Amino acid sequence: MAARWSSENVVVEFRDAQATAMSVDCLGQHAVLSGRRFLYIVNLDAPNEGHRKISRQSKWDIGAVQWNPHDSYAYYFAASSNQRVDLYKWKEGNGEVCTSLQGHTRVISDLDWSVFEPDLLVTSSVDTYIYIWDIKDTRKPTVSLSAVAGASQVKWNKKNANCLATSHDGDVRIWDKRKPSTAVEYLAAHLSKIHGLDWHPDNEYTLATSSQDNSVRFWDYRQPRKYLNILPCQVPVWKARYTPFSNGLVTVMVPQLRRENSLLLWNVFDLNTPVHTFVGHDDVVLEFQWRKQKEGSKDYQLVTWSRDQTLRMWRIDSQLQRLCANDILDGVDDLIDGISLLPEPDKALQPQDSEPQHSSGHGDEEALKEDFLNDLLVGKKTDQLGLPQTLQQEFSLINVQIRNVNVEMDAVNRSCTVSVHCGNHRVRMLVMFPVQYPNNAAPSFQFINPTSITASMKAKLLKILKDTSLQKVKRNQSCLEPCLRQLVSWLESVVNQEDSTSSNPYALPNSVTTPLPTFARVSNAYGSYQDSNIPFPRTSGARFCGAGYLVYFTRPMTMHRAVSPTEPTPRSLSALSAYHSGLITPMKIRTETPGNLRLYSGSPTRSEKEQVSISSFYYKERKSRRWKSKREGTDANNRPIKAAGKVIIQDISCLLPVHKLLGELYILNVNNIQETCQKNAASAMAVGRRDLVQVWSLAMVATDLCLGPKSDPDLEIPWAQHPFGRQLLESLLAHYSQLHDVQTLAMLCSVFEAQSRLQGCPNSYGPFPQRASNLASHSRYPSFTSSGSCSSMSDPGLGTGGWSIANKDTEQTSTPWCESSPDEFRYSNLMYPDHREREKDQHEKNKRLLDPANTQQFDDFKKCYGEILYRWGLREKRAEVLKFVSSPPDPHKGIEFGVYCSHCRSEARGTQCAICKGFTFQCAICHVAVRGSSNFCLTCGHGGHTSHMMEWFRTQEVCPTGCGCHCLLESTF
Numbered sequence: 001m002a003a004r005w006s007s008e009n010v011v012v013e014f015r016d017a018q019a020t021a022m023s024v025d026c027l028g029q030h031a032v033l034s035g036r037r038f039l040y041i042v043n044l045d046a047p048n049e050g051h052r053k054i055s056r057q058s059k060w061d062i063g064a065v066q067w068n069p070h071d072s073y074a075y076y077f078a079a080s081s082n083q084r085v086d087l088y089k090w091k092e093g094n095g096e097v098c099t100s101l102q103g104h105t106r107v108i109s110d111l112d113w114s115v116f117e118p119d120l121l122v123t124s125s126v127d128t129y130i131y132i133w134d135i136k137d138t139r140k141p142t143v144s145l146s147a148v149a150g151a152s153q154v155k156w157n158k159k160n161a162n163c164l165a166t167s168h169d170g171d172v173r174i175w176d177k178r179k180p181s182t183a184v185e186y187l188a189a190h191l192s193k194i195h196g197l198d199w200h201p202d203n204e205y206t207l208a209t210s211s212q213d214n215s216v217r218f219w220d221y222r223q224p225r226k227y228l229n230i231l232p233c234q235v236p237v238w239k240a241r242y243t244p245f246s247n248g249l250v251t252v253m254v255p256q257l258r259r260e261n262s263l264l265l266w267n268v269f270d271l272n273t274p275v276h277t278f279v280g281h282d283d284v285v286l287e288f289q290w291r292k293q294k295e296g297s298k299d300y301q302l303v304t305w306s307r308d309q310t311l312r313m314w315r316i317d318s319q320l321q322r323l324c325a326n327d328i329l330d331g332v333d334d335l336i337d338g339i340s341l342l343p344e345p346d347k348a349l350q351p352q353d354s355e356p357q358h359s360s361g362h363g364d365e366e367a368l369k370e371d372f373l374n375d376l377l378v379g380k381k382t383d384q385l386g387l388p389q390t391l392q393q394e395f396s397l398i399n400v401q402i403r404n405v406n407v408e409m410d411a412v413n414r415s416c417t418v419s420v421h422c423g424n425h426r427v428r429m430l431v432m433f434p435v436q437y438p439n440n441a442a443p444s445f446q447f448i449n450p451t452s453i454t455a456s457m458k459a460k461l462l463k464i465l466k467d468t469s470l471q472k473v474k475r476n477q478s479c480l481e482p483c484l485r486q487l488v489s490w491l492e493s494v495v496n497q498e499d500s501t502s503s504n505p506y507a508l509p510n511s512v513t514t515p516l517p518t519f520a521r522v523s524n525a526y527g528s529y530q531d532s533n534i535p536f537p538r539t540s541g542a543r544f545c546g547a548g549y550l551v552y553f554t555r556p557m558t559m560h561r562a563v564s565p566t567e568p569t570p571r572s573l574s575a576l577s578a579y580h581s582g583l584i585t586p587m588k589i590r591t592e593t594p595g596n597l598r599l600y601s602g603s604p605t606r607s608e609k610e611q612v613s614i615s616s617f618y619y620k621e622r623k624s625r626r627w628k629s630k631r632e633g634t635d636a637n638n639r640p641i642k643a644a645g646k647v648i649i650q651d652i653s654c655l656l657p658v659h660k661l662l663g664e665l666y667i668l669n670v671n672n673i674q675e676t677c678q679k680n681a682a683s684a685m686a687v688g689r690r691d692l693v694q695v696w697s698l699a700m701v702a703t704d705l706c707l708g709p710k711s712d713p714d715l716e717i718p719w720a721q722h723p724f725g726r727q728l729l730e731s732l733l734a735h736y737s738q739l740h741d742v743q744t745l746a747m748l749c750s751v752f753e754a755q756s757r758l759q760g761c762p763n764s765y766g767p768f769p770q771r772a773s774n775l776a777s778h779s780r781y782p783s784f785t786s787s788g789s790c791s792s793m794s795d796p797g798l799g800t801g802g803w804s805i806a807n808k809d810t811e812q813t814s815t816p817w818c819e820s821s822p823d824e825f826r827y828s829n830l831m832y833p834d835h836r837e838r839e840k841d842q843h844e845k846n847k848r849l850l851d852p853a854n855t856q857q858f859d860d861f862k863k864c865y866g867e868i869l870y871r872w873g874l875r876e877k878r879a880e881v882l883k884f885v886s887s888p889p890d891p892h893k894g895i896e897f898g899v900y901c902s903h904c905r906s907e908a909r910g911t912q913c914a915i916c917k918g919f920t921f922q923c924a925i926c927h928v929a930v931r932g933s934s935n936f937c938l939t940c941g942h943g944g945h946t947s948h949m950m951e952w953f954r955t956q957e958v959c960p961t962g963c964g965c966h967c968l969l970e971s972t973f
Contacts, residue, residue, distance in 0.1 A: 009301075010313040011280070012047040014040060021287060022305035025067040027074050028292030030090070031303060031311065034062035034079055041090060042311065044291060044303070054088065054095035056081075064111050070118035076135075078121055080108040085123055087135060099138045103131050103927070105903050105918060109152045116161035126150030130166055132177055140927050143177050153197040159204035165221075167194040172209060174221045181962025185221045195254075196239040208249065210237035216251060218268070222440065231271045235260070242268075244290050245300060245316075248275075248324030252285045261285060263304065263314075267324050275323040278314050283307035391433055394478045404491075405484055416480070417448075420487055423495035426452045427461075427487065431480070438478050442469040445483075457494070464490060540645070547871045548653035548660065554645035657741035658865075660872050661687050666747055668880045670754040673703045677751065692744060695732060699748065702729065702849060703755045718846050726849050746865035749858040750884040752849045859885045923948055924960045939970035 017040055019033035024044070033040040039054040039062075060082040067077040075091045076098075085101040085108060106127035114120035120142075121133045128150050131141035149168040157163035163184075166173050172187040172194065192212035200206035206228070210216045216231035231240075236254040243250060249266040261283055265276035284307045291301040291313070300316040395409040395416070408417040414433040420426070428448050434441045445465050447458055465483050472479035542552035653660060665683035669676045677700035684692035702725065718725075729752065736744045850858060862881050869878035900906065901913035901920045908920040911931050919929030921936075923944030935950075936943025942961045943949060952960050959965040 009315045010047060012042070012311040014309050014311065017309055019305065020061050021063065021065040022289070022311070023065045023067050023077060024289040024291055024303050025074055025077070026069045026071060026292060028294070032065055032067070032077055033305065033311070034065045036061055039079070039088070039095065041095065044313070047311065052093060052095070063108060066111060066113055068113050068118060069115050073118040078111055078113070080111050080123065082107055085111060085121070099135070101133050101138050103141055104129065106150070109150070110154045112154050112156050114156050114161065115158055122154050122156065122164060124151035124154035124166055130154055130175070143180050144927060145175055145180050147173060147183070153194060155197050155199055157204055158199045158201050163204065165197055165199065165207060167197050167209065169193050170211065172197070172219070185224055187219055187221060187224045189217060189219065190215070195237065196241070198241040201242055201244060208240050208242065210240035210251065212236045216240045229268070229271065231266065238285070239288065243324060245321045246324035250288065250302070252288065255284060261306065263288060265324065276320055278302070280312055281306040281308055281310065391437065394480055398481050402484055402488060404488055407484070418484065418487070420491060422488070422491040423498070424452070425491055425495065426450060427491065438473045439476050440473055442466065442473045443479070461487065461490060548651065548656055550650040550652045551647065552650070553647045657739050658743040658868060659687055659689070662689070662743060663869055663872055663874055663877060666877070668750055668754065670757070673751060673755050674700055677703065680747065695744065695748070698728070699751060703751070721846055726851060729849050730851065742861055742864050742868070745861040746881055749850065749861050750881055753858070753884045756848050756850065855886050859887060925952060937965060937967035937970060940965035940967065942967070
């Protein structure tokens with residue numbers, strides 16, 4: 001379709017206005033232009049005959065302005081300026097400010113009146129809050145919505161009084177004002193900032209978004225993962241709004257290099273080419289709105305305001321409106337009158353027991369026409385999927401060859417009657433389809449005479465049919481044929497079970513009936529849009545325990561699927577109903593009597609009012625069978641069958657580098673290091689660790705008293721500088737660091753630390769604790785964090801932190817004796833005026849087998865091993881190891897209460913912040929600054945006036961802000 005274009009009908013120039021926003025009242029009589037000094041009220045019936053002004057005193061431009069959309073409040077309009085919203089009243093040619101709304105702490109980005117309640121106004125700001133105001137009580141907002149990012153757009157839903165949408169950069173959040181704590185749905189709509197947001201005038205679930213990423217996208221927020229359609233553009237889109245007629249959409253682009261300033265009119269069903277172009281503005285179009293249609297006229301008027309300071313009105317005639325109509329609806333009246341285009345009624349579709357079909361009356365014709373129009377509008381987009389889009393199509397495509405089933409379909413009344421005869425059972429059911437079917441609207445099922453099954457069987461069958469239909473319609477799919485197959489399959493299973501139990505009550509049922517043909521089962525359509533964030537119950541899991549155990553549980557014994565292993569993994573809670581609708585064929589369960597085997601149904605027998613819960617997935621009530629004895633039925637039948645899998649605790653200590661028995665046998669005798677190494681070597685031999693036997697043997701040799709260093713550095717080089725001294729020990733530590741054997745690392749560090757203390761070496765943390773603590777970053781052992789978290793009963797001052805494991809070259813040697821860098825030399829000269837003192841201190845470091853530069857790292861080994869000993873229950877052994885930690889735990893700093901500003905986060909004294917001049921503490925109930933007595937939670941930091949808090953927690957347990965904190969429990973010492 002070629003794009004048409006036209007010029008405006010009315011042009012009015014306001015050179016001195018410098019207006020940044022424009023709005024048209026609901027009566028179509030006035031438009032308001034918002035400038036910095038004046039508000040200009042324009043009479044749209046005579047725009048060239050002058051205009052009125054309302055003076056304003058503010059240095060801030062008006063960001064948004066909007067008239068109240070209700071006729072009874074048509075003389076009110078709201079205008080936002082910086083952090084404030086002013087309510088103006090224009091009546092009898094005079095305007096004045098009635099009141100102001102103040103609550104935001106940053107610039108207000110948008111506002112919108114509710115189309116249902118004339119007193120409600122919503123405002124959004126970059127301060128991350130969205131406030132809903134009642135103009136009858138302007139002291140504080142009635143509802144407060146909070147998001148992580150600031151909101152740039154806010155719009156009320158045009159069909160749902162409680163729903164509104166906000167845009168945050170490239171995301172959209174859907175809110176319900178009755179549940180202000182969190183958003184109902186999140187849409188990751190665009191990759192760039194959203195400039196425009198508009199709800200569909202006739203569909204409460206559909207909205208359009210325009211963005212900086214050069215596109216307009218159409219969304220159904222029940223399907224947040226994928227947009228319905230997209231309008232790609234060459235430039236960013238400033239605004240995109242639905243037309244009040246047909247299926248039109250008007251877009252305004254952000255011009256690049258002053259090229260295009262036109263408005264484009266689109267047909268949402270054909271986004272390839274615009275159907276009309278409004279040409280005339282010389283600069284960016286800032287705002288456009290629709291004027292109310294005049295009585296007796298079929299034309300609409302579009303009012304636009306541009307940066308070229310001109311107000312233009314464009315006439316939309318009937319011919320232009322028809323261009324926005326759906327092409328598939330052209331000639332619908334003729335199509336309905338000549339109903340021959342619809343599928344011809346087949347004999348199988350006619351009621352068998354009724355009289356011949358007569359011509360429809362006027363009411364039936366209108367109902368069929370309306371249904372046909374709605375189905376065409378809704379179903380056009382998904383026609384390519386090859387699925388039935390109308391009830392008539394579904395009736396015509398249904399397989400009437402399903403055995404034992406007779407279906408009488410009535411498309412005009414949107415109902416069908418199903419008759420099933422199987423064995424001695426007969427079921428006759430009336431199925432009614434709502435107008436919205438299958439768009440998330442399930443049909444209703446009702447038993448009618450003659451039906452021979454019992455009441456309990458009816459309840460179970462209704463539950464199966466409802467679950468099956470809900471699973472389908474949540475995916476906007478037809479559900480009649482799957483429900484029919486479920487009905488037949490269930491009845492046949494009941495008949496087969498009765499036949500088998502009547503012949504041999506101890507034999508398992510064995511169906512001889514030919515199985516039903518396979519079809520697209522509902523179990524493959526997991527998930528829904530309402531509970532997509534609620535996960536499916538866990539069927540298996542595993543977790544490592546810090547004491548050397550692996551705890552895991554397996555799938556429930558009753559979970560034996562009748563479908564192929566390639567079935568998609570269930571993701572959401574709605575898929576749980578499939579496990580209660582007969583789609584799961586359970587395994588055989590052996591009861592207390594070894595000779596009896598029973599087959600339990602995949603869904604528990606529950607009343608139709610009882611909802612599917614997670615607990616019902618794991619525990620199924622055992623129901624009595626008619627072949628059971630009376631004694632058995634009273635004794636064991638009421639006990640629940642534990643359908644959950646077993647919890648298994650596996651000892652995996654043999655796979656770990658640490659050994660609990662070694663932890664019990666190791667000793668730390670600081671008075672006799674030789675004996676310690678010898679006994680530890682014997683302990684390693686006892687558990688089969690021959691490598692550790694060699695290690696402790698080398699340690700025993702290295703700690704021999706004859707190798708003790710001399711006190712005079714001029715006599716000899718310390719043994720630690722020998723290749724078999726510190727260098728050998730570092731190679732051992734690097735090796736066991738790679739093996740993650742923290743037990744050996746900690747014990748070696750403790751033994752050689754004890755040996756250093758016996759030789760009288762000073763603590764490396766003595767003179768320069770700050771410098772020593774930073775040396776860990778230069779350790780030859782790369783950083784590695786222990787996987788075990790500290791127990792709540794452990795000493796909080798001895799957390800494991802991060803201990804390093806070696807992965808470095810063992811060929812790197814330690815610093816040669818008396819060798820130091822120039823920086824170290826200058827630094828030491830400042831601290832040691834006498835060079836002999838510096839030389840003595842260097843000698844004290846060189847004679848230690850453990851490099852003092854890595855002391856912090858060695859302490860981490862000991863702390864981590866101490867945590868493992870604590871989990872093993874070896875607390876005395878833990879205390880022995882932690883005695884050799886060089887740095888004592890940091891002293892507790894105590895508790896100090898402070899008040900921080902909720903806006904700029906700076907420390908404040910009193911009720912007002914000295915930095916931002918805002919109130920420091922705001923009541924979570926009334927959102928007013930707290931000046932007098934107050935109470936707050938030590939965990940979440942929320943609180944408010946004492947009287948408000950006491951009144952709230954008389955009936956509530958969680959924080960009033962919706963953060964989820966149980967303040968009463970958390971604040972109890």
